[in-house]
Amino acid sequence: MARCGLPSLLPLLLGGFYLCYLLLGAVIVSLIEQPQERRLREEMRLLKSQFLNLSSCLVQSDLERFLAKVLVADRYGVSVLSNASSKTNWDFASSFFFASTLITTVGESREMFDFIYRCIQSFEMLSKKRVFNIR
Known part of the structure; x- marks a missing residue:
């Protein structure tokens, strides 16, 4: 006795399961990571504000331009810290x-x-x- 509709439903069911799995994974990762990201953003904003208040001769746009270059270099593994290793x-x-x-x-x-x-x-x-x- 052959099951008529089952083989044609299998790809649809697998696709639905896969989509639900991805959605559930995205929700879990968001719930775990968003609070930490918010806290870190606020901490960095406060740190930058304090640094600019302590350095009266430094303009915010100059600091942001410098930080942008530092972040680009960091993506390539190059650090501006004095204690960073010089190994390539x-x-x-x-x-x-x-x-x-x-x-x-x-x-x-x-x-x-x-x-x-x-x-x-x-x-x-x-x-x-x-x-x-x-x-």
Whole structure:
């Protein structure tokens, strides 16, 4: 006895479950992270205000421009703190690890890597056959 409607409903049910899972995850993460983010924003606003009040020769726009540059540098792992390490983030070992991780874990990169690798293998096989066929 065949079940007529069940196979066609399965993708719809799985899609609905997946959507509910994503929505529930988003709600939980928001509930956990928003209070901390609000507290940190208020703390940073207060700290900046106190710093500007203590430094009468510093203009707010200059401070914000300086902080923007510091934050951009921090995204690249470069710190302006005097106690930060001077070790580079992109030495050969780190770069090699990043490149290998990128190639092996990212879907499209992995497929492209596999494609290029197969092309190289095919070229090697063809070139070897030509050498043997010349005899």
